[in-house]
Amino acid sequence: MRNAVPQEIEITKINESKISQVDFENLAFGKVFTDHMFICDYVNGEWQTPKIVPYGPLTLDPSARVFHYGQAVFEGMKAYKDDQGDTFLFRPDENFKRINKSAERLAMPEFPEEYFFDGLNTLLKLDDQWIKSGFGNSLYIRPFVIATQPSVSASEADEYRFMIICSPAQSYYSGDVSVLVAEKFSRSASGGFGYAKAAGNYAGQFYPTKLAKEQGYQQIIWTDSNTHEYVEEAGTMNVFFRINDTLLTAPVSDRILDGITRKSLIALAEKQGYNVEVRPIKVSEVVDAFNNGSLKEIFGAGTAAVVSPVKAFGYKGEHYELEKQENSYASYFKKSLMDIQYNKAEDSFGWRTKV
Amino acid sequence: MRNAVPQEIEITKINESKISQVDFENLAFGKVFTDHMFICDYVNGEWQTPKIVPYGPLTLDPSARVFHYGQAVFEGMKAYKDDQGDTFLFRPDENFKRINKSAERLAMPEFPEEYFFDGLNTLLKLDDQWIKSGFGNSLYIRPFVIATQPSVSASEADEYRFMIICSPAQSYYSGDVSVLVAEKFSRSASGGFGYAKAAGNYAGQFYPTKLAKEQGYQQIIWTDSNTHEYVEEAGTMNVFFRINDTLLTAPVSDRILDGITRKSLIALAEKQGYNVEVRPIKVSEVVDAFNNGSLKEIFGAGTAAVVSPVKAFGYKGEHYELEKQENSYASYFKKSLMDIQYNKAEDSFGWRTKV
Numbered sequence: 001m002r003n004a005v006p007q008e009i010e011i012t013k014i015n016e017s018k019i020s021q022v023d024f025e026n027l028a029f030g031k032v033f034t035d036h037m038f039i040c041d042y043v044n045g046e047w048q049t050p051k052i053v054p055y056g057p058l059t060l061d062p063s064a065r066v067f068h069y070g071q072a073v074f075e076g077m078k079a080y081k082d083d084q085g086d087t088f089l090f091r092p093d094e095n096f097k098r099i100n101k102s103a104e105r106l107a108m109p110e111f112p113e114e115y116f117f118d119g120l121n122t123l124l125k126l127d128d129q130w131i132k133s134g135f136g137n138s139l140y141i142r143p144f145v146i147a148t149q150p151s152v153s154a155s156e157a158d159e160y161r162f163m164i165i166c167s168p169a170q171s172y173y174s175g176d177v178s179v180l181v182a183e184k185f186s187r188s189a190s191g192g193f194g195y196a197k198a199a200g201n202y203a204g205q206f207y208p209t210k211l212a213k214e215q216g217y218q219q220i221i222w223t224d225s226n227t228h229e230y231v232e233e234a235g236t237m238n239v240f241f242r243i244n245d246t247l248l249t250a251p252v253s254d255r256i257l258d259g260i261t262r263k264s265l266i267a268l269a270e271k272q273g274y275n276v277e278v279r280p281i282k283v284s285e286v287v288d289a290f291n292n293g294s295l296k297e298i299f300g301a302g303t304a305a306v307v308s309p310v311k312a313f314g315y316k317g318e319h320y321e322l323e324k325q326e327n328s329y330a331s332y333f334k335k336s337l338m339d340i341q342y343n344k345a346e347d348s349f350g351w352r353t354k355v
Numbered sequence: 356m357r358n359a360v361p362q363e364i365e366i367t368k369i370n371e372s373k374i375s376q377v378d379f380e381n382l383a384f385g386k387v388f389t390d391h392m393f394i395c396d397y398v399n400g401e402w403q404t405p406k407i408v409p410y411g412p413l414t415l416d417p418s419a420r421v422f423h424y425g426q427a428v429f430e431g432m433k434a435y436k437d438d439q440g441d442t443f444l445f446r447p448d449e450n451f452k453r454i455n456k457s458a459e460r461l462a463m464p465e466f467p468e469e470y471f472f473d474g475l476n477t478l479l480k481l482d483d484q485w486i487k488s489g490f491g492n493s494l495y496i497r498p499f500v501i502a503t504q505p506s507v508s509a510s511e512a513d514e515y516r517f518m519i520i521c522s523p524a525q526s527y528y529s530g531d532v533s534v535l536v537a538e539k540f541s542r543s544a545s546g547g548f549g550y551a552k553a554a555g556n557y558a559g560q561f562y563p564t565k566l567a568k569e570q571g572y573q574q575i576i577w578t579d580s581n582t583h584e585y586v587e588e589a590g591t592m593n594v595f596f597r598i599n600d601t602l603l604t605a606p607v608s609d610r611i612l613d614g615i616t617r618k619s620l621i622a623l624a625e626k627q628g629y630n631v632e633v634r635p636i637k638v639s640e641v642v643d644a645f646n647n648g649s650l651k652e653i654f655g656a657g658t659a660a661v662v663s664p665v666k667a668f669g670y671k672g673e674h675y676e677l678e679k680q681e682n683s684y685a686s687y688f689k690k691s692l693m694d695i696q697y698n699k700a701e702d703s704f705g706w707r708t709k710v
Contacts, residue, residue, distance in 0.1 A: 031418075031505070031508070055417070058415055059413070060412060061413075062388075062392060062413055066554075067499060068429055069554055069557035071561070107558075107564075107565050142418075152384075152495075152497050152520075153383070154557055155561060165417050182546070184546050185546045187544070187547070188544055188547070189541040190541060191539050192541045193559040198555075199554070200553075202423070202425055203425040203427070203461045203462075203548075203555050204461065204553070206462035206510060206511040209510070225544035225547065225581070226545070226581045
């Protein structure tokens, strides 16, 4: 990697914070952004001097390749503040590794580790007042890279922009969700880039999700595109099933995102002595478990929602309502994970990183 | 569709054309753009007053959804000028229908037909001097739609921008190409959106193509993601095979773009009395045909390259060099199609549209 020695970040501060205009009690997800943003451009084969500037619009040529060929990858992270006013990230090394894994699959240049962490830490310190303490409050962090090169030639770009923008967040989902198991539409192909956090993995989900919403479901559980017989992921979350007291989730593959919340839940469950099976899961197995009463829970796991309980699922025209569980795994995992994230519990895994 | 009655286009002309700075003899594909561009914004559930303005940069919020979730579709068209100075489009109704088909799959709003054609015709008349006569010269036209709404919430946007930008073009490919048949990577999933001209279908191809280039191939012929046994398309072109005197191409599906050049070639071939088979084609059948001497030609078909002859292909570590054909189908089709496009031949299909 070139530019191994990080350059000093050029910082331009805002004149006046806009924070007083923000109602922190009523935040829609991802609509309000902090005072500053991090920018680093890739030109002539090198990442240029990183900058922190006031949050504001980008100016791009209409032929910039991101608009035409979807060369764009991103990450989702959160910063959490404890009651003492200290700020923490959760396994940020995993986000850093993954954005470069995503970038590689989209023929985009690797971003240097030092730039990533220097940029992130400097930005978080500058916008510290936007990170509110209180369980459930967080700062959602969106690192992303876009192809900026002007030219509609269908090949990888030579010019990119890496950015970090931050948005104060409350909880992402309100209430339990109903999900529809995909029978026709697919999220990702074998040999494709479903494992990458790439822009192109999302746009194709909105239309099937819109159709699912018309049937009363909020999300889709994607199945394998070859047979639609195996459950994969929920598009913005990985999916877990509890059958009796066994926790099941699909193995990651080139179609499934290697979710950080997913792997953290697996680690937590194993440490707690739960029976965890990471293996292909047939939809029919889930339906059978529902029918014989052994399907206790389904829940999604992801950075935005942490753990999102599923109250019902639809499949082949049937609707399956799950019974509400006392002492659910979902609530146990959500609390265990958040206790670590918010510095309320011992972090035996070393996942927490102080900013 | 709302706004069925087209609004007058607001036109802001350039002060001085930049055309004198352009070397029309040495045009790289898609790098130089004409003086004006067409813009129409979708806000509050309606397409707003369309505008033609000087070509220039866009200003977008860093959270605009196109950067994060890939909601972006496009078309590729060309305008051709004959020796009398008249300008023609080729089957533009097909492009119009397809951009809306692509948009629907990505949960984007339909663009009104009147706006599309009024915008396109007005823009082409305004930038007429950029369309050079001469066989092979053209104006490449890129209509596209991007999600502009600022918010990193993972759902379809409420705000979009439709644009048309134009770039003077010579021929897209120089010389015959060598292609690698995909064995591991895939372009598209069954149940996905491979049939759409969507940004997300392109970014994933660049990395496998980069690996193919390292082996001396310029393009990839994609195979079905389930088995990798059937040929599909070349990513920016559909693919034809000539076995003896039969022309073969794969049927379109939800994974394969319904190419306008593709369907025009099929119509031309059938009219000419050629034997045409549109059916699933196994890679093994192509290899067998090569081995027994019946594989005469392979060529790609698409708007940018028109017809692009393949001189060799690679598959499972073997390299297959095709013999150069006298009176090739590729050159026959290329000339026949271009004669229609450039108003040099009778257009019995009614494909040509005068601007």
